[in-house]
Amino acid sequence: MKTAILADLLDFTGDPGLADRASPHVRWRPAHWLLIDDDGRIAAVQAEAPGDDWQKIDHSGRLLMPGFIDTHVHCPQVDVIASWGTELLDWLNTYTFPAEARHADPAVAQVAADLFTDALLAHGTTAAVVFPTVHVASVEALFTAASQRGMQMVAGKVLMDRHAPDNLRDDVAGAEVDCRALIARWHGRGRNRYAVTPRFAATSTPEQLAMAGRLLADHPGVYMQTHVAENRAEVAWIAELFPQARSYLDVYAHHGLLTERAVLAHGIWLDDTDRALLHDSGAQIAFCPSSNLFLGSGLFGWQQAVAAGVHVSMASDVGGGTSLSMLRTLLDGYKVQALAGNRLTAWALLHAATRGAAQALRLGGQIGTLDVGAMADLCLWDVAVGPVAQRRDALARELHERLFAWVTLGDERNLAETWVAGVRRYRRGADPRA
Template identity: 50%
Template sequence: MPQASTMQAYRASLLHFHADPAFTEKPDDAYAYHEDGLLLIVDGKVHAAGDYATLAPTLPQDVTITDYRGKLLTPGFIDTHIHYPQTDMIASPAPGLLPWLETYTFPTERAFAEPEHAREVADFFLDELLRCGTTTALVYCTVHQDSVDAFFEKAEQRNLRMAAGKVLMDRHCPDFLRDCENNGIRASEDLIAKWHKRGRAMYAITPRFAPTSTEAQLRATGELAQAYPDTFIQTHVSENQDECKWVKSLFPEARSYLDVYDRYGLMRPRAVFGHCIWLDDEDFARMAATGSAAAVCPTSNLFLGSGLFDFEKADGHKVPLSLATDVGAGTSFSMLQTMNEAYKVARLKGSYLPAIRMFYLATLGAARSLQLEGTIGSFAVGAEADFIVLDPQCTPLMARRTGRRESLEELLFALALLGDDRAIAASYAAGQLVHERRPN
């Protein structure tokens, strides 16, 4: 047992996962839950997690136990699709995806040519994530190299595990956001050299979506992804029917929208595709075969009227899934609010999404989608100690409902359907407190 001076101890209910509840014989086999638990942290990593009665007698003398009894500790939420430059345009009205991009997104992203503006927005964005219990995210920056530097600098100050990348875009966009010749690829490679695996930073190669990249840029992007196989790839696919028609007209030789990316070598492990609403069975089978993952963005898809994700079809092919906010088309930074909408989307598609599965998708499921199992997303020994403290009594209604719960599923369902940032009592990154909710 380590010295008392190097150990942190937290007493509360504990929940984390070791399997997907949708693919275990019994859902209880997918997770570990300790009603009265103890989480032990040493040097920013999980040392042990289990029953308080079992672990407490093994502690060195003089270890201070932070008492969160009555609350629930889970691994920090992981948001696998979000745009930090769109923070200031959240809740902007538009009749659909493409006019929303033209009217709000592109003009807003223009301001990120100014490094000071990028740093100010990154500060607010990261604080908002932590306030909502999200400790890791896969983040879109803008086409500006400085926007990526600003984001990683602010994440590094907080010692957060974050993945992000410069948007690649060389057509069908305003001139002020267009990559010229091959400068987007060169800038991306420079950013990989500067930031990828520096501390807790990870780089994501980021073509915005197929219509805004020429074939030459997509080809060069695929070559970049092959040269740096441990980087991430993030982009959008099959979000909106008008977008899908546009892609078909631009790439008539491709079997499907997803096939465009496949042709350029952009499907592989650590490739995360946002939305995936209008994919067919062949597309989902290809995602599973290549280890590519789908980021499900229910609040965004409902806000823009894009469509409903088919959980049952994706699960039929065992595609790696996670939940994502997609701010700023998404209408909340909260993964709890995202679960709320995901549940309703599943019901509208004729399937049922238990709360225990939603919490898996926001933690270990997301870590698996990012090929980061064992690093984040669980309380496995040696995992980085990113965790959150959920408060079932954060509001009078929540307290009343959870006080009548009869199962863990009911507790989690109430947190997902009634919860928001107020349910996050505290957020920790690498064992250090990075957010604490103040009483009203």
């Protein structure tokens, strides 16, 4: 039966800007019914209850939003989240690479992918741009898990043919064969989208980066994901490896990797020329504040990016990030920007993790919104959990104050349910395997 949910609906009709608490692009529809057709899409939003041919679910007083979109996260690094004491390059060698090597085993990769996708849903994330590992088995496992749950997944085999352990290196010819086969098998199958995935410029030879550019040219609509300008030592290393390049970002531009479907994580140590290049290409920066703080990488300049017309989305970057919760990630984003003197609104933060991210991924109208016709990827939240948050919520004077407190005080414990393509995939307290 078709489903109708009664709740307080929040989403965005446009970009609310960074500091406008009264933005007209905030769409607030309290005590409204959201109707989900039997094809998993939003059929209508209305104040009056639908007829008896709809299964009606009453979540009065709860907040209903589009599911969050995490634009940069590492599936295998769930195993090393909250590891102590290193900056980026040491982090890779000490924690990340040993964890990723285990995913050569297809059974290990599938268990990890199932845990990871269930965890995303249990944190309110219904779509993600994900790094698996260099192993084909890890890509297969991730797309399989996402397909079983109906999730929007962007992912691809990691490319690394140098400066990595022997058990994590590939080669140009073999990697190209693997990628072309994976694109043919998974890109556009259901809600899966393939991303050409050089880990970062240091771990790919110029020949491999050129091959990645060929893949993008040969397969319009395929994504590209990588890291850029995360850490000062990393930036210096890239300058040594590519002395002919004007900047770190220029390495990717030179090899044809900057497209309107390029997702570059971090982008902390960029200059005005780099930001102009991002604007001209249509590429986006995935802002990873929790990871940037935890690894001591630096503070991203969101204001400068916006001024240059660069798309900015939000990302947990687990395991450098310390939680899959986008609420925790948004709060860290607020703190990072506050250090630069910019006080972002709850609207700016939430937009960047919903409609803004969807548009940057060229998936606007499909996810990140409660528009009629969009996929019913939804999350139901309790705005206040626990006596302190409940007291704060009761004293809030207006909507922004209330929801900023939710962003600040909330986490995955506030999540009541997650729906993907009109199917309830998570319910607080329920066994995810049931």
